[in-house]
Amino acid sequence: MTAQEAQSGKMDSTDKETRSDSSRNDGLVDVEAAATESRVGRVLSRIASVPTTDPGPPPDGGYSAWMAALAAHFIFMDTWGFINSFGVFQTYYVELLKRPPADVSWIGSIQVFLLFFIGAFSGRFTDAGYFRPLFLCGSFLILLGTFATSWCTQYWQILLSHGVCVGLGNGLSFCPTLAVLSTYFDKRRAVAIGIAAVGSASGGLVFPSTVRQLLPSAGFPWAMRTLGFIQLATLTIGFIFLKPRLPPRKKAQLVDLRAFQELEYSFYAAGGFFSFMGVYFAFYYAASYSRDELGFSYPNSLNLLLILNGIGFIGRLVPNWFADKVGTITVFTPMAFLSGVLTYCWIAVKTPTGLYIWTVVFGFVGNAVQALFPAGVSALTTDPSKQGTRIGMIFTIVSFAVLSGPPIAGAIITACGGRYYGAQAFAGSCLMIGTFFLALARVVKTKKKGEGWFAKI
Secondary structure, eight states, X not given: OOHHHHHHHHHHHHHHHHHHHHHHHHHHHHHHHHHHHHHHHHHHHHHHOOOSSOOOSOOOSSHHHHHHHHHHHHHHHHHHHHHHTHHHHHHHHHHHHTOOHHHHHHHHHHHHHHHHHTHXXXXXXXXXXXXXXXXXXXXXXXXXXXXXXXXXXXXXXXXXXXXXXXXXXXXXHHHHHHHHHHTTXXXXXXXXXXXXXXXXXXXXXXXXXXXXHHHHHTOHHHHHHHHHHXXXXXXXXXXXXXXXXXXXXXXXXXXXXXXXXXXXXXXXXXXXXXXXXXXXXXXXXXXXXXXXHHOOOHHHHHHHHHHHHHTHHHHHHHHHHHHHHHOHHHHHHHHXXXXXXXXXXXXXXXXXXXXXXXXXXXXXXXXXXXXXXXXXXXXTOOOGGGHHHHHHHHHHHHHHHHHHHHHHHHHHHHHTTXXXXXXXXXXXXXXXXXXXXHHHHHHHHHHHHTOOTTOOO
């Protein structure tokens, strides 16, 4: 063998060893990549926590179902409870920002609007199996908006943080929560939703009381930060215990237009639209009415808001319990009617004692309207896999009512020289129109079932 051949042999051997090492390295890279992908998959799986098989009919009780209802209670507290507490901020912002009530009410209206409007999208993605990511994003935005508001001093800043940011978070959290909770219950659904809806009464007591105690001593910034820490704790409980029960429904449309071919669904959407255009007037303006018309002090005016929300413990549970016996829409319709009648009667209230009595009575029926509305949507949806989509659709329709109702009422107050009678008549009329459409929805559904006037609807 020549020296040249020996050298060539060594080079070939070196090339083979290099290729072998490269192959081993590539194998290691592939194994590491696969391991990394597996770890990422496990993390995403934990976050999504979506079942892959049909679990069967709703358990209608048991540990998981009732813990889901408790978790939803805290989520309602941080969404609807915070919204129902806006009367505290309405009065404070008017004085702080030196803006008319109609301008300030846009902050609260946008917050409720986004809660409902985002529902169409978040509801569909919930059906597709993305409840956990939606809830995490929603919780982050709620906390971001609440903490950011503590540093705000101008109208546009508060509008973006308290109105838009918190509203977006509410929309990503509330409708998915309602859709998931509805899949755990059938016969006891109204009671379960009632337990969850009482969370708005809890928030309506906790948040105003906290602001009332901290605002004079710690100031507005730390009052808002304290609310943020309360939301952080309760949203964490919601994330731990509320889990999706049904497998994803990947092929569904974002909007189920066939729902509107069902007259009862269309009438119910119209009834909800007008009812919610009027029902929030009292929650936003009762405190300011007591100050402007009856001379209440700021702390005493907040007592009305606490009563209005506190009576919600009864107003959200008792009607929902009764709704499980006779039907959700059967109870919802007279509650909306009584809310309209009482709003008309509010015009005649001229004494502090009369206002306190009126607040207690309206608090019962007004809270019942809010609690029964989502349960009624679930009652009209026979396919559990479409709960999120159909609830989201009707919430989007109602969103435009809650966006426009309070500002219109505020503009009427300004046009009437600061008097409230015109806005009270407007809100009462909206509730009466809503009652009419709710009654039509029940009539149509009753005829379809063919069970007579006493059918459970």
